[in-house]
Amino acid sequence: MNRVSLRFFAFIIVLLLAPLLGQSPCLGWEGLTGRFEEERTDGGFYTILDDRGNVIHRTAHKLYVGDEYFTSKNLHYRITRIEGDCAYAEEVTNEKESPQKSASTLEALLAKAADSGARKNLVAIYHTHSDESYVPSDGSASVYANGGIFKVGKVFAEKLRSEGFEVLHSLRPHDPHDANAYYRSRRTAVQLLQKQPVAIIDVHRDAVPPDVYEAVVNGQKVTKIKFVIGRENPRMSANLQFAKELKSVLDEIHPGLVEGILVSRGNYNQDLAPRALLVEVGSHTNAREDAQKGVALFADAFPEVFGITGVRPEAPAPPTNRGDWKALFWGILIAGGMIAGFLYLNTGSWKGAWERFLDFFRIEFGGKKEGER
Amino acid sequence: MARFPIGIILLLVISVLIYFGIAQRVLDRLRLSDKAALGVIAAIIVGGFINIPLPGKPRIEASLNVGGGLVPLLLSGYLFLEAGTVKEKVRAIAGILFTAGAIYLTGFFLGAEPETMFLDPLYVYPVVGGVVAYIIGRSRRSAFIAATVGILLVDVVMYFWLLFTGRPGAVLIGGGGAFDAVVIGGLLAVLLAEFIGETREFLQGGPEARGKAKLLLKQLRPIHRKEEEDNE
Numbered sequence: 001m002n003r004v005s006l007r008f009f010a011f012i013i014v015l016l017l018a019p020l021l022g023q024s025p026c027l028g029w030e031g032l033t034g035r036f037e038e039e040r041t042d043g044g045f046y047t048i049l050d051d052r053g054n055v056i057h058r059t060a061h062k063l064y065v066g067d068e069y070f071t072s073k074n075l076h077y078r079i080t081r082i083e084g085d086c087a088y089a090e091e092v093t094n095e096k097e098s099p100q101k102s103a104s105t106l107e108a109l110l111a112k113a114a115d116s117g118a119r120k121n122l123v124a125i126y127h128t129h130s131d132e133s134y135v136p137s138d139g140s141a142s143v144y145a146n147g148g149i150f151k152v153g154k155v156f157a158e159k160l161r162s163e164g165f166e167v168l169h170s171l172r173p174h175d176p177h178d179a180n181a182y183y184r185s186r187r188t189a190v191q192l193l194q195k196q197p198v199a200i201i202d203v204h205r206d207a208v209p210p211d212v213y214e215a216v217v218n219g220q221k222v223t224k225i226k227f228v229i230g231r232e233n234p235r236m237s238a239n240l241q242f243a244k245e246l247k248s249v250l251d252e253i254h255p256g257l258v259e260g261i262l263v264s265r266g267n268y269n270q271d272l273a274p275r276a277l278l279v280e281v282g283s284h285t286n287a288r289e290d291a292q293k294g295v296a297l298f299a300d301a302f303p304e305v306f307g308i309t310g311v312r313p314e315a316p317a318p319p320t321n322r323g324d325w326k327a328l329f330w331g332i333l334i335a336g337g338m339i340a341g342f343l344y345l346n347t348g349s350w351k352g353a354w355e356r357f358l359d360f361f362r363i364e365f366g367g368k369k370e371g372e373r
Numbered sequence: 374m375a376r377f378p379i380g381i382i383l384l385l386v387i388s389v390l391i392y393f394g395i396a397q398r399v400l401d402r403l404r405l406s407d408k409a410a411l412g413v414i415a416a417i418i419v420g421g422f423i424n425i426p427l428p429g430k431p432r433i434e435a436s437l438n439v440g441g442g443l444v445p446l447l448l449s450g451y452l453f454l455e456a457g458t459v460k461e462k463v464r465a466i467a468g469i470l471f472t473a474g475a476i477y478l479t480g481f482f483l484g485a486e487p488e489t490m491f492l493d494p495l496y497v498y499p500v501v502g503g504v505v506a507y508i509i510g511r512s513r514r515s516a517f518i519a520a521t522v523g524i525l526l527v528d529v530v531m532y533f534w535l536l537f538t539g540r541p542g543a544v545l546i547g548g549g550g551a552f553d554a555v556v557i558g559g560l561l562a563v564l565l566a567e568f569i570g571e572t573r574e575f576l577q578g579g580p581e582a583r584g585k586a587k588l589l590l591k592q593l594r595p596i597h598r599k600e601e602e603d604n605e
Contacts, residue, residue, distance in 0.1 A: 145432065145541035172434065172543050179479075180531075183494050187438075187548030194422060194550075232493045234388070267493035272552060328387060335391045345571040 045208045048087045050077065056089060060207035060283075061228065061264050063087040068263035070244070072224075072256065121308055122166045124192035124200040125153050128185035128269075130173040132205045137288035141207070145173035148288045152281050153203045155292040159299035164308050168192050182269060189269045189276070198306055199242070199275040202268065203295070204228075210285040215294075217257050222294035223282025224259040230268040230278075234334070237326035238274035242305075246277075249301040257297050274327065392551075393418075399563045402513055403452060414551075416444045421550020427532070432541035435532055442547025445521040445555050452514045465515040468506040472523025475501045477530070498524055499558040503565030511570070513563045520562030524555050 046063050048056040056077060057069055067079045069089060077089035133148035135141050150171055157169040170192060174185040185202070192200055206213065206226065213223040227243040229236060240263065247258045270276040279298070282291035302308070343353035393414055400410035420440030427435035437443055456462045476498050502520030509515065525546060532544040547553045 173432070173541050175540070175542055179494055180527075183498075183554055184543065184545075186495070186552075186554065187441075187545040188543070190421070190549040190552055191545075230493070232496065265493075267495050271495075331388055331391060335395070342568065342571070345568070345575050348575065 044085065046085050046087055048077065048079065048089050050089055050091065057260055057262075058208050058212045059226075059262060061262060064265055067231070067265065068092070070247075070261040070263075072251075072258055072260055074247075074251075121164060121306065122168060122195060122197040123160050123302065124168045124170070124189075124195070124197040125157055126170040126172070126185060126188050126192060126200070126202055127153055127204070128174050128181050128202050129177055129204055130171075131175055131177050133284065134205065134282070134286060134288035134291060135284050136286070141284040142177065145175045149203060149205055149281075151288060152205070152291050152295050156201075156203060156295040156299055159296040160302060163299055163303050165302060168195055168197060182267070186269050186272070189272055193273055199277065199302075200273050202276075202278045204278060204280050205286075205291065206280040206283040208283045208285070210283060213259060213282040213286055213294075214290075215256050217254050217294075217297060220293055221290055222257070222297060223286045223290045224257055225282075225294055225298050226259040226280040227261045228268065228278040228280060229261065229263045230266040230270045231263055232265060232267045233271045234331050235271055235274050235276070235327050236263070237330065239270045239276055241326075242275045243277060245305050246298075246301045249304045250298065253300055253304075254297045257294065395564075396551075396556075396560055399560045402563060402567065403517060404455075404514075413444065413448060416440065417551045417556060420444050421552075424545065424548065427544075427546075430536065430539060433535050433539075434543040434545070435535070436545050436548065438545060438547040438550060438553065440547065440550040441553030441555055442525060445547065445559055446525060449518045449521050449559075452518055456514060461512065461515065464509050464512075465518045468509045468515050468519030469522045469526065471505045471509060472502045472519040473526035473530075475505050476523060476527050495554055495557065496561075498554055499561035500565065502558050503562035504569075506562055507566045507569050511566075513566050516562040516566035517559045521555050521559040524558045 045058050045060050047058050048063070048069055050056055056071060056075075063079055063082060065079055065082060067087075069077045069079070071077070076092040078092050079087045079089045081088040127147070127149050129147070130149065131142040131144050131147045133140055133143045138148040153169055153171075157167040160167045170188050172188050174181045174188070189200060189202075213226075215222055215224045227247070229240050229243060233239065240261070243261045247261065250258050268276075268278045270278070279295075281295045281298075282288075339357075340353060343356050344350060347353050347356050396414055396417075397407075397410050400413055401407065405413065417440040420443065421438065423439040424436040425439065425443070427437060429435045453462060453465055456465060479494070479497055479501055499520055502523050503516050505523075506516035506519035509519070528544055528546045531542075532546070535542045535544060547555045549556075
C-alpha cells in the first residue's frame with residue numbers, strides 16, 4: 001500500500017470515528033451506558049449566561065459553541081464558550097422589529113391561487129419521545145410508549161380544532177427513547193406530511209427545574225413553551241422564521257408564554273417541511289395540567305399566523321417568507337458548490353469542470369452524443 | 374384557507390428538483406439507463422404512499438413501505454445479481470453486515486438527543502454505510518447495496534426485538550418513502566464512495582493502473598492508458 005493510500009485510509013478511519021470523538025468527554029460514559037437513557041432527571045441542566053453573568057436560559061438540551069438562543073424579549077444570543085454546564089453567549093442583534101410585513105402583489109396573487117387549491121387547514125401533531133411525562137401528575141418522568149405528553153398533544157389538537165383547523169394527531173409510540181427515536185418518528189412525520197398539512201409540530205417536554213417554565217399568563221398558572229430548531233437542516237431558515245412568526249403573535253396575545261427559541265445541533269426531521277417545529281411544553285418537574293393550559297394558549301397563535309378567516313375579527317396578516325428565501329439561497333448555493341467541487345475532482349481543473357458542466361446541457365438538450373468531442 | 378407565499382412555493386419546488394435531480398444522477402452512476410433511473414425514482418415516489426402491513430401484536434405496528442423499503446431492496450437485489458464477480462458479491466454481503474453492525478454500534482454510542490451528537494443520525498448512517506462499503510467493496514454498487522440493505526437490516530432487527538419482547542412500538546420499514554433514511558442512505562453512500570474515490574485519484578494523480586485487468590483499464594482516460602503502457 002503506497003503512502004497516499006495509507007494517508008487516505010487514515011482519513012477514512014477518522015471520518016468513521018468522528019461521530020464518536022465528537023462527544024463531550026463528560027457525556028462519553030453516559031453515551032456508553034445510557035443507550036436507552038431517559039431525559040436528564042438528575043437535576044443536571046445547562047445554563048446560558050450573558051457576558052455580565054446574567055442567566056438567559058436553562059435547558060436540558062446539550063449546548064455547543066455556535067448554538068443560538070432568542071429570548072422572550074427577542075434578544076438574539078450566540079454561544080461562544082462552554083465551561084462544564086455553563087454556556088456563555090454574546091448578543092448578536094436586537095430583533096425588536098416585528099417579523100410581520102405586508103405581502104407583495106405577486107405574493108398576494110400566489111396566496112390567492114394557493115387558497116383556491118386543495119390544501120386544507122390541516123395541522124399535524126406527533127411525539128418523537130412518546131414516553132415523556134410529568135412527575136407531579138404522571139408519577140414518573142418517563143412512561144414507556146404512553147407518556148403524559150400524549151395528553152398534552154390531545155389538548156393542543158382539541159384547541160386547534162376549536163380554532164377552525166383540522167388536526168391529525170399521531171399517538172404512535174417511537175420508543176425506546178434512544179438515538180434512533182427521530183429515525184423512527186421520521187416515518188410518522190412523512191406519513192403525516194403526505195396529507196399536506198400546513199404545519200407539523202413535534203410536541204415534547206424539557207427536563208429542567210420547574211421555575212424555568214412556570215408562568216402566570218392572562219391570570220392563569222401555566223407552563224411556558226419553547227421552540228427548538230435544528231441547525232443540521234437545509235430548511236432551518238424557513239423553520240426559524242415560522243417559530244418567530246408564532247412567537248411574534250403570542251407575544252402580542254399571550255405575553256410571557258414563549259420562553260424563547262433555541263437553535264441547536266440536530267435535524268429533528270425539520271428538513272421535511274418548511275413549517276416543521278419542535279416545541280417543548282414545560283418540564284418534567286411541572287404539573288401536566290399546567291402544560292395542558294400552556295399548550296392551549298399556544299394554539300391561539302395559529303389562526304393569525306395562517307390567515308384563517310372567520311375566527312379573529314381583524315384582517316389576517318399574511319405569513320412572511322424571508323426565511324424561505326434564505327433557505328432557498330443556501331440550498332442552491334450548497335448544491336451548486338457540491339456539483340462544482342465534484343466536477344473539479346473529476347476532471348482535475350476548473351476549465352475541465354466547466355467543460356463537463358456544459359457537456360451535460362449539450363448532451364441532454366443539444367443533441368450531442370456521449371463521448372463526442 | 375392557509376396561505377403560501379412565493380418563497381415557500383419556490384423552496385418546495387426547487388428542493389424537490391435538486392433532490393430528485395441528484396437521485397437521478399446517482400442511479401445513472403449505478404449503470405442504470407436514464408429511463409430506468411427515472412422509472413426507479415417514479416416507483417420510489419409513488420410507492421412511498423403504499424405500505425404493506427407486516428404481522429404485529431397489540432400496540433406493535435409493522436409495515437414495509439414500497440417506495441422507501443421494497444424498491445431500494447429490489448434495486449439492491451438487481452445490482453447484486455449484476456455484480457461482475459463472485460468477489461464483488463462476497464464484498465457486497467460483507468458490506469451489508471458491517472454497515473448494519475456499524476449503524477447499530479453508532480446508535481449505541483450516540484446519546485438519545487440529536488444535539489448531543491456530532492452529526493444527526495440521519496446523516497451519520499449514510500456516512501457509515503458509504504465509508505464501510507467503500508473500504509470493503511470499493512465500488513458504487515456495493516456502497517448502495519451496503520447502505521440500503523444495512524439500514525433495512527437494523528429495522529428488521531428492531532422488528533424482531535419488538536415481537537420477541539412484546540413491547541409497544543412501531544417499525545415502518547422505509548416508511549419515509551423517498552425521504553426515508555434508507556433512500557437517503559443509499560444515495561449519499563454512492564455520492565460518498567464517488568467522492569472518496571475521486572479524491573483518492575486526485576491525490577495520487579490518477580487511477581491506480583498497476584496490476585489491474587486490461588479490460589478495466591480500457592475505460593480510463595488516455596493518460597492512464599499511456600501510464601499503463603509505460604509500465605509494461
